[in-house]
Amino acid sequence: MNFKKKEMYDYIVVGLGVAGWSFLQQLDENRQNYVVFDNQSQQSTRIAGGMFNPVILKRFTPAWKAHEWLKYALLQFQKAELQYGQKYIHYIDIYRKLTGVEEQNNWVAASDKPVLSEYMKDIVFESIDGIEAPFGFGVLQGTGIVNVAQLLNDVATDLKRHHKLFEADFNYEQLQIFPDYVSYGDIKARKIVFAEGFGIKRNPFFKHLPLTGTKGEMLMIETEADIPYIVKSNVFIAPNVARKGQYYVGATYNWEDKTNIPTTAARKHLESKLQKLLHRPYKVVQQKAGIRPTVIDRRPLAGKHPDYQNVAVLNGMGTRGVILAPATAKQLFQYLEFDMPMLKEVDIRRFSKFSD
Template sequence: MLDYIVVGLGLSGLAISEGLINRKKSFLVFEDNSQSSSYVAGGIFNPVILKRFTPAWNAAEQMETALPFYRNLEQKLRVKLVHEWNIYRRFHSVEEQNDWFIALDKPKLSSFLDPEIQKNTNPNLKAEYSLGKVLKTGNVDTVKLLDNYRDYLNEKGHFENEHFDYSTLELNQGYIQYGDIQAKNIIFCEGFGLKKNPFFNYLPLRGNKGEYIVIHSEELQLDFAVKASVFIMPLGNDLYKVGATYDNKDKTPGVTAGSREKLVKELQKLIRCDFRVVDQVAGIRPAVSDRKPLVGTHPEISNMYCCNGFGSRGVLIAPNMAEALLKNIESDNSLHPEIDLQRFTKKHFKIN
C-alpha cells in the first residue's frame, strides 16, 4: 500500500512530491497535462506588488523557503533553474516617485527597494520619470523545472502520465482504492482543474486567464526586467517575454487575438524600437476569492487533502504551502487559518 496518491504535477504537486521524498514516503503522481498555468507562468519571484508598492502576502517568509528549495532542486536535477536579475518599476509621474520613497519607510518593504532612483540609459525604453529598482528578484525556469522533475519521478517509479478518473476512486476505512492501487492518503494539486473535482469543487476557486507574448527585437538590448502597464522579461538571444493579461471571464485554454493586440499596444507605449511577435501562450491561474491558498483536509474525508489556489505567485507560495500541509498531515501541526480551506466549509460545503 502506498502512503500517498498525488493528483497534478504543477508547482504544487512538485513541491508536495519533493516533501514526500524527503520524508521517505511511497507515492504515485497522476498528471494528464490538462492544466498549463505552471508551465506558462513567468516564474518570477518578486516580493513587492509593484502596482501599489505594497508587500506581497507573506513575501519575506516565502522567499526564505522558496529560493533554497529551488537551489536544492538545481543540485538534484543538475540543471540551471534560478536566475537572479533586477526588476525596474517604470514611474509614470513625480507622484509615483514620491510613493516609492514613502514605501521605503515600511519595514516589510525597505529591504526590497533601492532608495536610489535609477536614470534610464536605454534609448529604446520610454521612461521619462526614471525607474525604481526592486532587489532580490529573478525567475525560476518553470518549464525546465517541471520537465526535468517529471523525468526524475518517472525514473523513480513515482509517475503516471494519465487522466485521473474520480468516478473510479473508492473510499474505504483507512485507505483509498484507485484501480489496483491502494493508498493511505490522496492529495489533489490540480490548479484550475479543481473546478471539475467532485470532492473539492465547492471551494471558491476563480480562474484568472493570463496570456503573454514572446517578442524578438535586436534593437531593444534590455538586460533587466521592466514593470509598467506590461512586464518585459529578457529571455536571451534578443527574445523577451511580455505580459501578462488578466481575464476572470474567459476560461478557454487557448490564446486570443484580442489579448495579443492588447499586449502589443501596451508594449508600443513602453518601447521605441521595432519588434516581432514570435510566440503567444495562455494559462488559467487558480485564484481564490480572498486571494489566499486553499490548503487542508476535506470536511468529511479525513485522508483526502487539497493544496491549491496559489494565483500568480505559485513559484514563491508552493514550497511553503506544501510543507505546511505535509506537517499538518504527518506531524499534526495546525494550519494557519488564513490558508486552511476550512474557512470556507460553513458557507460553501453542503453536508451529504
C-alpha cells in the same frame, strides 16, 4: 506505464504544477513513497513568467507572506538545482517605470519601510535599450525568475525514470476511499493530495471551493533590444532565461473566459501596451494562455476533505505560485502527517459554509 508492484504507497498526488511539485519535495524530504498523475490539461505553471517579487508594484506594499515565504521557496528551488544539476533561479532586478513626481515620492517613502526596504532601492535614470523613462525607474533587488517550466520537465523525466509518473487523466469516479487508505485501480495509498490548479473544477471532492480562476495570456517576442532587467510598466517585459534575445511580455487578466486558448484580443491588448513601452522592432514568436488558480480571498487552499481524512487539496496559488506553493505544501504535509495546525488563512475550513 508499468508501476513497480508495491503493497501500499504513502501518497497519490494528482497534478504536477508548481503546487504538486512542492508537495513532492515534502514527500522526498520525509522519505515517503508516491505516484503522480498529470494530464497536462492545465498550463498555468508551464506558461507562467516564473517571476518572484514580494512587492505589489501598483501600490508599493508587501504582498501577503511573500517576504517570509520567498526565502523558503528559494531554498526548495535550490535543492532542486542540486538534485538535477540545473540552474532554475535567476536573480534579475526589476525596473519599475515611474510615471511622474507623485510616484517618485511614493517610491521613496515606501522604500524606507521595513520589509520593503530590503527590495526597493534607488530611483535611477539609466537608459535601457528602446525604453524611455523620463521620471526614472524604481529598482527592485532580490527579485528574479525561476525557470519553472524547465524544472517541471526535469522532474517529469526523473519521475518517469523511477516509474512514478502516470501521464494520464485522473478519473475521480474510480477512486475508492476507505478509512485507512484509498485505492485507484491497482494502486493503493495511505492518502491522496489533489493539486490540479484550475482543473479542480472537475474534482467532485473540492469543486465547491471558491476558486474562480483568472485567465492570463503572454507573448514571447524577439527583439534586438538588449534588456538585461525585468521592466515593469503597464506590462512586464522579462528576459527569457532559456533563450537569449527572447523576452516574455505579459500578462493579461480575464475573469470570464476559462479556456487555455490564446485570443487575438489578448495579443492586441499586450502589443498595444508593449508598443508604448518598447521603441524598437520586435517579432511575436509565441502566444500562450493559462488559468491562474485564483481564490476569492486571494489566499491558498490547503486541507482535508470534511468527510474523508485521507483526501486532501493543495491549490489556490493565484498569481504568486512560485512564492506561495512551497511553504503552503510544507504546512499541508505537517498537518496531514503530524497534525500540526495550518495558518487559518490557507486552511480550507475558512470556507466550510461552501461545503453545505
